[in-house]
Amino acid sequence: MTAATAKFYTSVIRPAVEWLADATLILALAFALLSTHAMLAMIVAYVFVVNPFVDGQGDGGVSLDKSNPLFPNTHPLCMGLAFGVFMPEAALVYRWLPASRPVKKYLHSALHTAAIVASSIGWYVSWNTDEMVGFGHFNRLHSHIGLIALFLFYCQYLAGFFAFLFPGAPLEDRPRYAPNHKFAGVLVISIGAVAICTGVLYIQTAYAEQFGITDTNQYFTIYIGLIALLTATMVAIGVSRSTAKQADTNLSLRPGH
Numbered sequence: 001m002t003a004a005t006a007k008f009y010t011s012v013i014r015p016a017v018e019w020l021a022d023a024t025l026i027l028a029l030a031f032a033l034l035s036t037h038a039m040l041a042m043i044v045a046y047v048f049v050v051n052p053f054v055d056g057q058g059d060g061g062v063s064l065d066k067s068n069p070l071f072p073n074t075h076p077l078c079m080g081l082a083f084g085v086f087m088p089e090a091a092l093v094y095r096w097l098p099a100s101r102p103v104k105k106y107l108h109s110a111l112h113t114a115a116i117v118a119s120s121i122g123w124y125v126s127w128n129t130d131e132m133v134g135f136g137h138f139n140r141l142h143s144h145i146g147l148i149a150l151f152l153f154y155c156q157y158l159a160g161f162f163a164f165l166f167p168g169a170p171l172e173d174r175p176r177y178a179p180n181h182k183f184a185g186v187l188v189i190s191i192g193a194v195a196i197c198t199g200v201l202y203i204q205t206a207y208a209e210q211f212g213i214t215d216t217n218q219y220f221t222i223y224i225g226l227i228a229l230l231t232a233t234m235v236a237i238g239v240s241r242s243t244a245k246q247a248d249t250n251l252s253l254r255p256g257h
Contacts, residue, residue, distance in 0.1 A: 032234035043080035078122030083192030086115035193232035
């Protein structure tokens with residue numbers, strides 16, 4: 001490389017690439033935050049307003065009473081909140097919140113705890129709904145993917161607690177575990193997004209004959225699935241990528257640099 005080309009690369013190409021990388025990260029974080037709020041609005045509107053579970057539109061709502069016909073509605077609401085809102089928001093806290101690291105850590109933990117509670121309620125409702133209607137357990141693709149996502153999330157939650165919050169956990173082990181914790185979190189969110197999409201497909205097919213799927217039902221379920229995929233993609237980009245300045249800092253800390 002000649003001196004002229006080296007100077008051109010240093011003065012033009014490298015700043016352009018760094019700007020593009022930083023802009024991509026900022027846009028990914030912005031779209032991830034927007035999509036989690038859109039998911040919250042869509043899943044709440046779907047369950048409470050546009051509802052295929054209880055005799056058509058306008059009869060939406062949730063209930064934890066097994067004898068209440070609104071009982072099945074609680075499953076999509078809780079699972080949508082857990083995997084489409086609470087977990088992505090928890091993953092993004094470290095990247096955008098202008099607060100101290102302890103505040104970010106405890107908010108991250110609180111959001112994941114909310115996801116644990118919501119997903120556990122969703123699993124309880126799904127299990128009991130299958131027993132009441134006689135569908136049987138784990139005879140659908142959605143059930144298997146959802147169970148995998150739930151199992152991995154429980155493991156991730158426990159591993160994160162013992163590595164970062166448990167009083168006896170050695171501090172020197174945290175930097176070694178952190179990359180694996182980040183990767184596992186993105187993986188769980190991605191599998192959860194697939195579970196949401198297969199759940200949407202199940203709603204469209206299984207309930208169409210019994211209740212009928214109107215255009216409003218159809219588009220709401222489609223948009224929920226697309227938003228779930230967008231959220232998982234933007235979270236993966238936002239969490240895994242560093243700014244150019246951070247990348248230079250990390251490179252300078254490596255041995256030999």
